[in-house]
Amino acid sequence: xxxxxxxxxxxxxxxxxxxxxxxxxxxxxxxxxxxxxxxxxxxxxxxxxxxxxxxxxxxxxxxxxxxxxxxxxxxxxxxxxxxxxxxxxxxxxxxxxxxxxxxxxxxxxxxxxxx
Numbered sequence: 001x002x003x004x005x006x007x008x009x010x011x012x013x014x015x016x017x018x019x020x021x022x023x024x025x026x027x028x029x030x031x032x033x034x035x036x037x038x039x040x041x042x043x044x045x046x047x048x049x050x051x052x053x054x055x056x057x058x059x060x061x062x063x064x065x066x067x068x069x070x071x072x073x074x075x076x077x078x079x080x081x082x083x084x085x086x087x088x089x090x091x092x093x094x095x096x097x098x099x100x101x102x103x104x105x106x107x108x109x110x111x112x113x114x115x
Contacts, residue, residue: 003068075102 034040043049075098 030040039045
């Protein structure tokens with residue numbers, strides 16, 4: 001699966017409900033805005049809300065792309081596992097073994113399984 005392929009439906013989890021977290025974050029963000037600007041965000045406040053939202057969306061896109069870049073790739077994870085489990089001291093051996101495993105998994109299950 002890559003970054004643009006739709007994902008499977010979510011599974012049941014014991015984690016906190018996301019919307020409850022979002023609501024708490026929104027309340028905290030509102031308090032921050034009132035503290036910073038002296039007033040809550042309201043319509044007809046003299047600002048162009050579309051420009052504000054667009055600029056925030058651009059920032060969000062940049063933050064999301066940065067987070068994706070900073071996540072370890074599956075190959076990096078495999079390398080770390082191989083280095084730890086097999087106690088491989090030579091990183092090149094771990095990389096070669098990862099490449100072989102990746103090729104075999106792709107041959108068995110199709111391309112795109114391992115990024």
